Amino acid sequence: MTASAIDRSGARDHGAPRARARAPRVVRVALAGCGTVGASLVTLIRRQRALFEARHGVTFELVRILVRDPAKERGVVLPRHLLTTSMDDFLRTDADVVVEAIGGFDPAERVVREALAAGRHVVTANKALIAAHGPALQRLADDQGASLQFEAAVGGGVPVVRTLRGELGGHGVRTITGILNGTTNFLLTAVAEGTRFADALRDAQARGFAEADPSRDLNGLDAADKIRILAWLAWGVDPSTLDVRVEPLPADPDPLAALAKARDGVLKYLAGAVRGDDGTVRAWVRPVIIPRDHALAAVRDEENAVHIDSESLGLLRLQGRGAGGSATASAVLGDLLGAVR
Ligand SMILES: NC(=O)c1ccc[n+]([C@@H]2O[C@H](COP(=O)([O-])OP(=O)(O)OC[C@H]3O[C@@H](n4cnc5c(N)ncnc54)[C@H](OP(=O)(O)O)[C@@H]3O)[C@@H](O)[C@H]2O)c1
Incomplete structure (x- = not known):
């Protein structure tokens, strides 16, 4: 030795x-x-x-x-x-x-x-x-x-760009689904635990998880930019012309969150993209009620997560801190x- x-x-x-x-x-x-x-x-x-x-x-x-x-x-x-x-x-x-x-x-x-x-x-x-x-x-x-x-x-901090640019990119990615906006996930986590949305937003702004003007987070345009980038890396589509169907969070998400709870589910703000057999790519951002035992339901606070389904690897899950300086x-x-x- x-x-x-x-x-x-x-x-x-x-x-x-x-x-x-x-x-x-x-x-x-x-x-x-x-x-x-x-x-x-x-x-x-x-x-x-x-x-x-x-x-x-x-x-x-x-x-x-x-x-x-x-x-x-x-x-x-x-x-x-x-x-x-x-x-x-x-x-x-x-x-x-x-x-x-x-x-x-x-x-x-x-x-x-x-x-x-x-x-x-x-x-x-x-x-x-x-x-x-x-x-x-x-x-x-x-x-x-x-x-x-x-x-x-x-x-x-979630290494999704590296993953798609590397060995996964262009090798049979079928769908991408994820929580790509840390601010709205922080807000919806608080709402699911009983905080009113307006109070959660004030708290998030005070703690630096939401900007003074959070409109691009709440109206889905921030997540739309991100899913465009991922679709470009996965399939080579031009991100600037990819049509993303964006449904904003409701101005008051409390009733939808209450409905999710009544159905034993969780309200999440998701983004996704899928390539059809004919090669066309469809992308979307929308609030979705998912089952409480779904993997994305466990993504809390400002965390982000991306699930990539590909022919070579099946389902790959990446999750981690999606926002904040460090x-x-x-x-x-x-x-x-x-x-x-
Ligand atoms: N914050 C996050 O959690 C996060 C997460 C992922 C990605 N990003 C991205 O990271 C980038 C930076 O975000 P940030 O949160 O760090 O923004 P920020 O806190 O607002 O900082 C922006 C910086 O840019 C400087 N600046 C703005 N306009 C300028 C100009 N005309 N000339 C010279 N300097 C100028 C500002 O200077 P002064 O300080 O002198 O005003 C400030 O230092 C953005 O693209 C954002 O989308 C941020």
Whole structure:
């Protein structure tokens, strides 16, 4: 037995990667947006530094952070010289990877397009942008020899993008069904336990599980963007033209939740997509009463879950924290590593 196979406590090393003798490769990261996701990413990069150096031989160095208000309190200490409000300054920064954590289209789309056009790898958490322009951005990335990663855009910390892009993608996926919106799942979990919807919404906003304006969560457009992205990855359909039949949550879901309870079921807000034998893809988002013993009934609070039925694997179930800064930032960090590999 070699000395390196035994740690100081005398326990055996069961194959954990050994510390690398060589200096880690420095990867320069420019971060656009430092709100819930961006600030959590900064914290995570700092916390995981030693692990990433030892295990992967890389260290992530933040070289520029684009924000609107440099004086804002963000819960993380940021050297002032890293912050900029100038898009031109940000885009000129020599970075290996650009992380886009602004959201929406303007100016997030410009950040992503210009970074890819300059041959930089891009990691984004932006579902609206990927649902609208994913294929075109992917072509741009491919043309430039850059990598476009967007795990955090669907399912927060649940690795569904990686799964569909990897061995499952294009190999006989038949249906995708899931809970893709953490905010509405948080609300419906509280309602199922007896809280009135209006009170649950106030609580969710106070605890950061719902935005001040939660309309895209409640009207199903957020989940529709996500199911579009999954349908693109599974079947190659253009997400921007895929017709998703969206039924919003009722303005007051309490009576429907009470009906679900009377039937020994649970009210969930589900999204799904199916490919027919003729190759057409149908997608939907709607409130559904499911049996209490259904696997999706056990998905609580801000959790997300995706069930993928495929010819090769049968039913695959993925479940985990679908929203919140740290779960989303952990998906972004995984993408950073994927990008530089
Ligand atoms: N939060 C989640 O749980 C979650 C989960 C999955 C995916 N996502 C996605 O992650 C992305 C970021 O979400 P978030 O919750 O972190 O948003 P957020 O808290 O609102 O943060 C947005 C950041 O972007 C900056 N920003 C906005 N407009 C800007 C502009 N014109 N110029 C420069 N900076 C600008 C803001 O700067 P200031 O701070 O100076 O205002 C802020 O730092 C979105 O695409 C979202 O859909 C979020």
